[in-house]
Amino acid sequence: MKKVRKNYSLEFKIQAVSLSEQRGNVSSVAEELGICKESLVNWRKLYNEGKLSKEKQISSNPIREELLRLRKGTRRSKA
Structure with a gap:
């Protein structure tokens, strides 16, 4: 079972x-x-470490954004 x-946002x-x-x-x-x-x-x-910030979430690389969008679409179609 998967x-x-x-x-989380x-x-x-x-x-x-x-x-x-x-x-x-x-813990609490x-x-x-x-x-x-x-x-x-x-x-x-x-x-x-400064790695959890809004600046890290904004991608300035359009090719990376397109790749992420396509991967999400692929995952949805497989489900």
Whole structure:
């Protein structure tokens, strides 16, 4: 059976990181939000490295954008 991977928005990730930093307890925040503790730890690491930001989400490469669009279409047609 295929495992479904959850996708969270950038805004959700940033808010979760912010909340965990305010409270100082990753486990309780992850449980409260219904996410995996390891995901939140990874998001915090990415955020602190500057890799979890809106600038990273905006692609300036039109070829990459087209490739991503085509891959999504392929996945949908296979499902």
